[in-house]
Amino acid sequence: MKTRLLRLSALIxxxxxxxxxxxxxxxxxxVTTEPTIGVNNTDAPAASGANNVxxxxxxxxxxxxxxxxxxxxxxxxxxxxxxLDRARxxxxxxxxxxxxxxxxxxxxxxxxxxxxxxxxxxxxxxxxAQDSFGQLHVRGDHANLQYRLNGILLPESxxxxxQTLDTRFVNNxxxxxxxxxxxxxxxxxxxVNVQTKTGEDGNGGDIGVQFGSxxxxxxxxxxxxxxxxxxxxxNGAFDANDLGIENTTGASTAIHDRTLQNKAFGYFSYxxxxxxxxxxxxxxxxxxxxxPNIPGQTPTYQxxxxxxxxxxxxxxxxxxxxxxxxxxxxxxxxxxxxDYQIAAFSRYTKTSxxxxxxxxxxxxxxxxxxxxxxxxxxxxxxxxxxxxxxxxIRSGVAYTRETxxxxxxxxxxxxDSDGNQLSTTPFAINESDQKTTDQIGVYLQDEWKLTDKLTxxxxxxxxWVNAYVKANQFSPRIGFVYQMxxxxxxxxxYAKYFTPPASELIAASTVTNFNGTxxxxxxxxxxxVQAESSDYFDAGVNQQLTQHLTLGLDAYYKKVxxxxxxxxxxxxxxxxxxxxxxxxxxxxxxxLNYHKDNLSAYxxxxxxxxxxxxxxxxxxxxxxxxxxxxxxxWVHLDHDQRLSASAGMSYLWRGxxxxxxxxxxxxxRSGFANTDHLPAYTxxxxxxxxxxxESPIGKVTxxxxxxxxxxxxxxIRDGTGIGVGAPQYGQRRGFYVAMSKAx
Numbered sequence: 196m197k198t199r200l201l202r203l204s205a206l207i208x209x210x211x212x213x214x215x216x217x218x219x220x221x222x223x224x225x226v227t228t229e230p231t232i233g234v235n236n237t238d239a240p241a242a243s244g245a246n247n248v249x250x251x252x253x254x255x256x257x258x259x260x261x262x263x264x265x266x267x268x269x270x271x272x273x274x275x276x277x278x279l280d281r282a283r284x285x286x287x288x289x290x291x292x293x294x295x296x297x298x299x300x301x302x303x304x305x306x307x308x309x310x311x312x313x314x315x316x317x318x319x320x321x322x323x324a325q326d327s328f329g330q331l332h333v334r335g336d337h338a339n340l341q342y343r344l345n346g347i348l349l350p351e352s353x354x355x356x357x358q359t360l361d362t363r364f365v366n367n368x369x370x371x372x373x374x375x376x377x378x379x380x381x382x383x384x385x386x387v388n389v390q391t392k393t394g395e396d397g398n399g400g401d402i403g404v405q406f407g408s409x410x411x412x413x414x415x416x417x418x419x420x421x422x423x424x425x426x427x428x429x430n431g432a433f434d435a436n437d438l439g440i441e442n443t444t445g446a447s448t449a450i451h452d453r454t455l456q457n458k459a460f461g462y463f464s465y466x467x468x469x470x471x472x473x474x475x476x477x478x479x480x481x482x483x484x485x486x487p488n489i490p491g492q493t494p495t496y497q498x499x500x501x502x503x504x505x506x507x508x509x510x511x512x513x514x515x516x517x518x519x520x521x522x523x524x525x526x527x528x529x530x531x532x533x534d535y536q537i538a539a540f541s542r543y544t545k546t547s548x549x550x551x552x553x554x555x556x557x558x559x560x561x562x563x564x565x566x567x568x569x570x571x572x573x574x575x576x577x578x579x580x581x582x583x584x585x586x587x588i589r590s591g592v593a594y595t596r597e598t599x600x601x602x603x604x605x606x607x608x609x610x611d612s613d614g615n616q617l618s619t620t621p622f623a624i625n626e627s628d629q630k631t632t633d634q635i636g637v638y639l640q641d642e643w644k645l646t647d648k649l650t651x652x653x654x655x656x657x658x659w660v661n662a663y664v665k666a667n668q669f670s671p672r673i674g675f676v677y678q679m680x681x682x683x684x685x686x687x688x689y690a691k692y693f694t695p696p697a698s699e700l701i702a703a704s705t706v707t708n709f710n711g712t713x714x715x716x717x718x719x720x721x722x723x724v725q726a727e728s729s730d731y732f733d734a735g736v737n738q739q740l741t742q743h744l745t746l747g748l749d750a751y752y753k754k755v756x757x758x759x760x761x762x763x764x765x766x767x768x769x770x771x772x773x774x775x776x777x778x779x780x781x782x783x784x785x786x787l788n789y790h791k792d793n794l795s796a797y798x799x800x801x802x803x804x805x806x807x808x809x810x811x812x813x814x815x816x817x818x819x820x821x822x823x824x825x826x827x828x829w830v831h832l833d834h835d836q837r838l839s840a841s842a843g844m845s846y847l848w849r850g851x852x853x854x855x856x857x858x859x860x861x862x863x864r865s866g867f868a869n870t871d872h873l874p875a876y877t878x879x880x881x882x883x884x885x886x887x888x889e890s891p892i893g894k895v896t897x898x899x900x901x902x903x904x905x906x907x908x909x910x911i912r913d914g915t916g917i918g919v920g921a922p923q924y925g926q927r928r929g930f931y932v933a934m935s936k937a938x
Contacts, residue, residue, distance in 0.1 A: 273395045276395045276426070276472070279466075279526065283536060284346075287577075288642055290642060291373070291376065291673070291674015291676065291687065292372065292373045292686075293371070295369075296370070297320070297370065302362060306900040307902075307933075308884060308898055309365075312362065313362050313365075318858060319799070319841050320841070321747075321749075322782070322784050324839045324863070325860065328441065333384040334385070334751060335753075336780065337759070337834050338770075339383065340382055341381065344522060347524065347538045349540065350540070352518040352569075353516070353700065358482055360478075361432055363415060364391050364417070364428070366392045368388070368389055370387055371385060372386075373733035373749065374731055377638040377654035378638050380693065381658070382694065383694060383731075391476070392417075393464060394420045394464075397421070399420070400416065404933065404934055405933035406931070408928075408930050408931065409437040410435070411435070412435045413432065413435070413933075415432040417430040425464070430458075430460045430461070431458070432456075435453070435454065436453075436454060437452055438452055439453065439454025439456075440452060440768070441911060441926075442923070443489045445908040449487045451511065452486075452487040454485070456483070457482075459479045461475075461477045462476050471525070471527035473524065475523050476524070478520045483515045483516075486512035486513065488508050488510050492507035494557040494558055495558060496558075497619045498619055501557060505553065511551045512550055512554075512766060514549070515549075521540065522538065522540045523538075525537045525538075533579070533581075536576065537576050538574065541571065541572045542570075544699065546566075548766070550563055556621055561605055563605040565603050566601075567600070567769070569698075570598050573593065575592075576593075577589070578591065586644075587642040588640075588642075589641075590637075599698060601626075602625075603702070604623065605623065605626075607621055607624060610711060610712055630663065633661045634661075636657065638654060639656075640652060640654025641654060649676070649678075653672070654671075660726065662696075663696070664695065664696065664724060667693075670692060672690045674687070683739070686735055686736075687733065688732075689730070689731065692728070692729045692730075701724060701772065717816075717817065718817060719815065722812040724772050724812045728757060729755040730753070732752045733751045734749070735747065746787050747786040750783050751781060753778075753780040755777065755779065758776075760775065760807065760832055762816060762920075772813070774810070775807030776811045777809065778807045779804075780803070780804065780806075783801070784801045784802075793848065794846050796843065798841075802837065807829070807832055809826045830868045832864065833916045840858070842856065844856075850885060850886070852884050852885070853883050857880070859876070862875050862876070878925060884898040893937065895934060900933075901931075902929040908927070910922065911924065
């Protein structure tokens with residue numbers, strides 16, 4: 196065991212480079228007390244004093260019990276850690292929000308199990324629409340998600356966390372949307388709080404492999420354990436396949452789409468005394484992508500010395516993304532009345548894009564090598580004080596400072612005022628800048644139990660940001676939960692939101708530098724990107740229809756000033772923020788889940804509308820005709836999908852779990868000013884898994900699954916629309932086999 200631990204610890208240490216951190220709101224109490232997927236819970240957690248009506252068995256795929264050998268010290272650690280977990284969870288409040296929980300049994304019941312990518316797991320929640328390159332849109336917002344590990348905020352990475360976090364180290368997920376309490380700021384479309392696995396359940400581990408379509412080869416491993424007051428969990432994964440980014444054609448295989456991905460994660464915890472714990476989280480993700488090509492394109496420009504019939508299928512563009520993070524956490528409880536967390540965190544992120552100089556110049560008139568890095572360090576402190584049986588006071592502060600470095604080395608051709616190429620010899624334009632940003636937020640709130648059935652959480656937060664834009668806002672929040680009957684719960688809330696633009700996405704490019712070139716912008720306007728301010732209203736009901744069937748309904752409306760959106764305006768898979776002067780987003784959500792004996796099922800349906808008017812920043816990325824039209828018309832946002840649905844079912848029969856899930860989308864927007872939309876699609880996946888407990892090599896889990904069972908050709912993007920770079924298609928049918936060995 197010591198040898199395995201040392202080897203995996205060395206892997207984490209080699210993968211992690213930046214500064215360390217302190218934090219404190221960590222993992223959940225355990226799967227038996229966590230509500231599960233399909234539960235659109237509208238209450239505060241039971242630990243916080245509000246009524247918590249959830250179906251803890253909803254949509255839980257049955258699984259065989261795994262015997263765990265423990266000793267008295269390990270059992271004592273588990274009990275103490277569980278009590279500290281409950282105290283730590285009481286710091287967070289969910290009153291008035293819509294809550295969707297995904298537990299370990301639900302992840303295991305997915306056709307790909309814990310081999311499912313993290314963003315695909317989140318697609319099982321209501322109101323989530325998929326986009327290309329792992330992006331998710333929740334309730335009509337572009338990305339705008341905040342990610343937390345054990346309650347601690349992770350600063351955004353340049354590429355987002357959909358490709359960074361690994362499902363294998365997830366114990367459970369709490370997904371909050373709607374009118375959020377005051378402790379949640381900045382990214383407010385949804386809060387993804389991941390409770391990580393720990394080593395407090397006994398010594399052991401797993402090693403696994405997966406292989407299948409698109410030359411998929413994957414090796415994973417983890418190890419966990421406890422000794423005295425110390426526990427650890429370490430995970431590592433290597434993945435290689437030929438479908439790293441969505442295919443640019445509808446073919447079964449993509450051209451030039453190889454990816455190599457390495458991920459590592461470690462959680463270490465030490466109990467100082469029965470009321471105090473210190474923990475350390477380290478994580479690393481290093482992903483390399485080839486950019487897939489579109490065959491049959493005709494060169495637009497001529498390059499001296501290059502063949503006129505240069506093939507677009509031969510382009511060799513590549514992108515590399517690195518994200519490293521660390522969290523050092525101190526958490527404790529005083530007299531069972533005051534719970535606190537003190538956190539320091541660090542995140543390093545880097546994205547580099549390497550062009551194909553010849554091909555990019557001939558097809559687009561510019562070849563740009565782009566490098567962006569960001570190092571963020573911050574502090575987070577939160578506390579919860581139980582004043583009396585009716586009032587629980589919570590407050591906190593968070594501060595983040597980030598240093599950003601952007602550089603672009605471009606080759607382009609001289610051109611006349613009409614954009615006609617004047618020379619076949621390119622020249623270089625080099626741009627770079629550095630920016631240090633500061634972000635601080637404070638909040639104060641009171642959870643007031645007005646009666647045995649009615650709970651109100653009210654408070655406010657104040658935020659300041661000093662980056663490419665300087666802005667601040669005072670944001671009141673209020674939420675109610677009313678337990679009308681033991682089976683019926685209503686919730687409602689209002690939140691004032693403040694959302695600054697993602698500073699790491701703002702490019703160093705200067706519009707005038709490319710005047711008189713084949714890369715000249717269609718517009719000379721370049722208004723500064725502004726922080727978004729919005730008023731958000733949310734209301735819903737959670738109804739236990741029968742002992743086995745739960746229903747949730749939710750409605751929301753968001754009125755926005757300086758609506759933030761993002762677009763891909765170059766060859767690199769990097770997104771650039773811009774603002775609409777006004778925005779409005781509204782919708783309805785329905786969720787159902789069922790669990791009885793060996794059968795579990797869920798169904799989610801969402802209807803959403805997201806619209807904006809008058810682009811007021813980064814206008815140089817848009818044609819003047821679109822700018823003129825949008826200035827006088829409400830237009831759909833490019834990620835506005837009218838209907839989204841997800842469904843799944845699992846059944847345990849004679850020791851084998853059979854599962855299926857499906858996603859439906861009515862199509863993202865396309866065409867001039869997003870006036871059109873892509874065709875609707877439905878994708879069905881199936882899988883089967885079996886645990887062999889008496890194999891010659893011990894306990895082995897085998898899994899077989901089929902992705903896109905009916906081999907549907909569906910287009911996520913067609914290359915048109917506001918801020919859309921290239922066509923992208925969903926994965927065609929794929930077959931996968933996975934095996935894991937427990938030790």
